[in-house]
Amino acid sequence: MSGSTSGTFDLTSFEPEVAEKGGPGAGLGRVRITKAFRGGLSGTSTVHMLSVADTAGAPAAYVAVERFEGELDGRPGSFVLQHSAPGSHGERLAIRVVEGTGSGALEGLSGTFAIHQSEDGTHSYVLEYTL
Numbered sequence: 001m002s003g004s005t006s007g008t009f010d011l012t013s014f015e016p017e018v019a020e021k022g023g024p025g026a027g028l029g030r031v032r033i034t035k036a037f038r039g040g041l042s043g044t045s046t047v048h049m050l051s052v053a054d055t056a057g058a059p060a061a062y063v064a065v066e067r068f069e070g071e072l073d074g075r076p077g078s079f080v081l082q083h084s085a086p087g088s089h090g091e092r093l094a095i096r097v098v099e100g101t102g103s104g105a106l107e108g109l110s111g112t113f114a115i116h117q118s119e120d121g122t123h124s125y126v127l128e129y130t131l
Contacts, residue, residue, distance in 0.1 A: 005073050006126045007039010026060060027053040041127065043070010049083070061086055077104025081113055097129065106131065
């Protein structure tokens with residue numbers, strides 16, 4: 001079965017864990033983020049993100065894994081998303097469901113995830129999936 005679902009989410013915490021400062025060139029960081037989802041996804045997630053800033057201190061790239069727990073269109077379970085943003089110079093952010101991570105009624109889930117942030121700071125998402 002293929003489907004698409006959408007909604008909004010809020011960042012409920014943003015906790016920097018490590019920042020590597022003082023090294024030559026780019027700066028490295030790590031952060032833990034929690035989110036609350038509404039819409040087709042109803043539940044919470046925890047994100048573990050590694051990032052790099054360029055030599056001027058601007059965001060350059062990040063990778064992250066995110067575990068969602070809750071419901072997808074009424075089906076309870078969990079799954080993991082993999083984020084990859086190769087740079088801040090026009091490269092495209094890619095987020096996908098990691099196949100084999102779906103549990104409960106979400107076992108077998110695959111798909112892609114898109115995030116949009118509006119000018120007022122509101123975050124929305126679209127999940128295109130196969131289950």
